[in-house]
Amino acid sequence: xxxxxxxxxxxxxxxxxxxxxxxxxxxxxxxxxxxxxxxxxxxxxxxxxxxxxxxxxxxxxxxxxxxxxxxxxxxxxxxxxxxxxxxxxxxxxxxxxxxxxxxxxxxxxxxxxxxxxxxxxxxxxxxxxxxxxxxxxxxxxxxxxxxxxxxxxxxxxxxxxxxxxxxxxxxxxxxxxxxxxxxxxxxxxxxxxxxxxxxxxxxxxxxxxxxxxxxxxxxxxxxxxxxxxxxxxxxxxxxxxxxxxxxxxxxxxxxxxxxxxxxxxxxxxxxxxxx
Ligand SMILES: [Zn+2]
Numbered sequence: 001x002x003x004x005x006x007x008x009x010x011x012x013x014x015x016x017x018x019x020x021x022x023x024x025x026x027x028x029x030x031x032x033x034x035x036x037x038x039x040x041x042x043x044x045x046x047x048x049x050x051x052x053x054x055x056x057x058x059x060x061x062x063x064x065x066x067x068x069x070x071x072x073x074x075x076x077x078x079x080x081x082x083x084x085x086x087x088x089x090x091x092x093x094x095x096x097x098x099x100x101x102x103x104x105x106x107x108x109x110x111x112x113x114x115x116x117x118x119x120x121x122x123x124x125x126x127x128x129x130x131x132x133x134x135x136x137x138x139x140x141x142x143x144x145x146x147x148x149x150x151x152x153x154x155x156x157x158x159x160x161x162x163x164x165x166x167x168x169x170x171x172x173x174x175x176x177x178x179x180x181x182x183x184x185x186x187x188x189x190x191x192x193x194x195x196x197x198x199x200x201x202x203x204x205x206x207x208x209x210x211x212x213x214x215x216x217x218x219x220x221x222x223x224x225x226x227x228x229x230x231x232x233x234x235x236x237x238x239x240x241x242x243x244x245x246x247x248x249x250x251x252x253x254x255x256x257x258x259x260x261x262x263x264x265x266x267x268x269x270x271x272x273x274x275x
Pocket of ligand 1: 087092264
């Protein structure tokens with residue numbers, strides 16, 4: 001009886017939602033639906049290919065053609081195989097990447113990678129200093145101009161470095177590979193104190209950046225990785241094209257490949273802007 005009643009209520013709510021074209025208010029909460037015809041979608045993903053930038057210790061992305069031919073059956077058939085590091089190109093870091101026992105890639109709730117987002121523009125600072133680390137002061141200045149970052153936001157850090165992609169020397173600060181390459185990395189990131197502040201004070205859902213790492217290139221302790229991932233806050237790295245986004249008023253949908261036991265993996269990530 002109760003189940004039937006609940007069902008009936010659901011149907012009524014759905015019917016009411018469909019009747020309201022702009023949005024749907026249930027119990028006081030405004031559940032606006034995206035108007036996909038009018039929304040502007042921005043792809044924040046670099047295409048994966050031979051020029052995909054990977055960490056100096058990693059092997060390059062490889063696409064191996066297996067089939068690309070007309071068959072005796074009369075149809076054309078094409079199929080490739082791919083090889084890639086988890087942490088190359090546009091990708092997500094799962095909490096276990098820097099925090100023992102935490103979520104693997106397949107265990108990250110979808111809710112943690114989808115939601116309202118803001119963009120923090122630190123291009124000027126990073127142009128002056130390619131070893132720049134985003135400070136709490138930068139966040140406070142952003143809030144003075146745009147209002148308090150809503151709790152549970154996805155925070156995107158725009159260093160402008162996506163503009164260097166796929167030039168390894170400009171993007172990473174080095175073309176060297178292996179340990180020598182790691183020692184000579186020079187690109188901006190988020191200061192560990194700022195990462196901890198975002199978790200503690202704003203309960204951020206996820207943090208993304210348009211460089212190869214959320215910690216700046218010269219980091220030896222990866223404090224921002226630890227601060228975020230140990231609190232189950234996923235990290236998006238090597239994001240593309242943040243420069244076209246507004247500061248506020250958009251959503252991010254970031255859906256990684258669901259690799260069982262993965263410490264990270266390739267990410268297709270988009271921003272959804274209302275028209
Ligand atoms: Zn990573």
